Amino acid sequence: MFAGRGSLRWRSRYRPAPLLSASPARALIDEQISIQGRFLPPHSAVTVCAHMHSEDGDLWEAFSHYNTNEDGTVNLSRDHSVGGSYVGCEPMGLMWSLQPAPGAREGLRLRKKNVEAPYVVNLSLLEGHVTPSDCFTGEGRGAGPLAVSTVERWYMTPGVRRIDIRQNGIVGTMFLPSGPGPFPAVVDLWGMGGGLVEYRSALFASRGFASLSLAYFGHKDIPGPFNTINVGIDYLRSAYHLLQDRPEVCEERVGVIGLSFGVFMSLQIATQPDLKPKCVICVNGSVGDYSGSMGQSFESTSRYWRFDEQGYVSFREVTLPNNIHPENRVKVMCKIKSHTHVLPIPNIQLQSLQFYIDNMSLQLENLTCPILWIVGEDDFGCASIENANEIEEALRSADKAQLFTRLSYPGAGHLIEPPYSPNARTSLWTVKPKKLITLWGGHLAPHAAAQENSWNKMLHFLDCNLRG
Template identity: 55%
Template sequence: MRMISRLLVRGNLVRFQHAVGAVRWQSSRKQAPVLTAAPVRALVDEQISIKGRFLPPHSPVTVCARMHCEDGDLWEAFAHYNTNAGGAVNLTTDHSLGGSYLGCEPMGLFWGLQPAPGGRQGIRLKKNDVETPYQVHISLMEGHVSPSDGKSSELAVVTTERWYMAPGVKRTEIRQNGVVGTLFLPPGPGPFPGLLDMWGMGGGLLEYRAALLASRGYACLTLSYKGHKDLPGPPNQFNVGNSYFRSAFQLLQDRDEVNADRIGIIGISYGGYLSLRIATQCGVNPSCVVFINGTVASTFPFPEEDGFSKLGYSGEQTYQFNDQGHVVFRENTFPARVVPEHRAKLENLACPLMVIVGEDDLGTASCENADMIEEILKSAGKSHLLSRFSYPDAGHLIEPPYAPHTRTSYFVVKPQKVMSLWGGQPAGHAAAQEDSWRKILDFLETNLRR
């Protein structure tokens, strides 16, 4: 098809372009191809509708998504479709025949994103600046092609914005009473139900899940507990104890914008263990806990009340390499291997607990830890507090919906950087992220709002 490189703009098309992000290219045909994405600007957990029109009927086309992460790496996903009798393709209803995913996957171009061929491998997509969006460029190409080959020109393009932080959400850095974190507040005066958000032993301060939860109406404090310059002690050691986490919970309670009687905790990986510990051993009373691929016990001696461990912790005690040279953390997280004194006192649990399990988790023995949680609560007569959801093809890094699946990535265990194996299969992991997020929001609604 002969393409003319200038953009065709008509007066009666301008409003439509602003509404759905349509981009049209002039061609020798009566009607040039059109690609739309609606809504063109949305939160990352919102599904969008991608459609191509005015194409030859029953013809092969490729739809491609590309974006640069904050480190400058190019991420890419693509899928092959055939147009219908009317010369249209609709990613919400049509099936991909090849590419980054197969079948009907309305958001496959997003969760299917991977580092482009020739780029850095072993990287994980994590948003650092939540006050800016990801800009994802979606293009429509003729034929079933691989975009990286550069053998097909774009018939139409559209750019979408994917946000973690909704308009009106307020972001505040917290450095108070020794607590290091970031607080996100929804729009309006409040008071809002609160959440304490914790991640794993990678350290630092991850904000994107907290920003998204604030966008859904929760005052969310994401908490750093290791590997941050404003924390005490060596950055590669674990140097905070019960008093630190108690202070963080109480800091959230003391905010005027927060309903002090409706505060929950959410944690993944080691943050899951910390969630259980705070709920059962720190003298606070959360309204609920969300536990994602975590452990019931610490794999190292937990720091004393004053916040400093006699031994410290660098992570070197808890990993080993498999035959492919990948680090597998799972082996040292089986409940049978941990010291009983390091286990969270689950028998003291007094609030609803949601447990999310990726059955292909290679970072943590999630199934076995969930089994132990179930057994302990049953023995304590508290089975009614537990909701458990398991996903067969999900790995360790269960994130908010439509985040790309990461099976392996580099993980810093100072003084070295290692390639860690997290597990999961792309389509099954994506389905788990979408379903578990919906269940998490329902769980929070039930226990923090009603």
């Protein structure tokens, strides 16, 4: 039986003051840190808390309950949490379980904007198994935390170079690893949230890969209506060549990664016979162009939007293969006995075939590189399982099954990001013409496990295919 709060002599002249350490104190976001409490009474209840402010000033917090060992220590890499934001032995639980503090603005999602500065996470150690309000306000019995520590979580290592790209109509940010190179490289594409998202690219560069984070939608520097995709394959081709032409890049060792709609854009690159990337990573995406037929905005797909009892919207049905316009579906061509066969183009009329070939279709007969396809099985933002099945079957029909590797994660949602990032099961999508909160799916612990495992598999996949 553990002693209650206030019943222990936590400080005495015979015992050093409690100490909370976190090592390393500065680390990349994908690195584990060791969090330990020492000089505590044996077999006693303690709470370890984490809190930080986002770049927008919002408070994020996590806490967990532990019981010290007979030597008066608690070690998050060894010991099991018995309650709080997570349970079990989770060395990085305080990082991936961070959530907006009570009373925060609705629809928050933690996304790094300035990758040249870290997240600063404040850790504290408190007596007893306490409530979040005790952790973060200092209220309750006792004189505040027993010990505190601070860690910095970075996306960029020292020496990584960040370069704004506004060249020949291309909008992006390039990250180059420290040193002269040439380096293997990655084109990095995000989804229909639009804008220019840099943090994954910065982390790739920190792991030795030159990376181009490419904007293609919803950015002020891209001409045309803000809420439609106004670029095509020529834009993607130019960006790919821009990355190849850098002297720091090994032009024959370039891969592509896409999340959500970025998967379709990545496959566009991979199926161009003049580009031939060495590999493609696809995270929770679609094999068709669901953005809106014939240059329409994404709102044109609203007949497939589904709302829950809270009014939150799921876009999952938008991306079901059967709901994507036939002209924008995946197409595979293969040669059998000198005749060309088209597989599969269900319900497509012959008179529309030329439009289909000339526009945003995926000509998988040109695909020659391996694909790592990552699926979150609790994805509410995309029909990820169905799309993975679709492309796997298409490649099998084209006798290219050996190119396809699937990683599937129960309990993981749409937003599979670098490890130890907290998941947003919902987030604000737009406020105009009306406020929309989007359902992404994912449960904290299995989603965190998926992020950690898939990130390591991604890096291994890139090493194997880009470094040779």
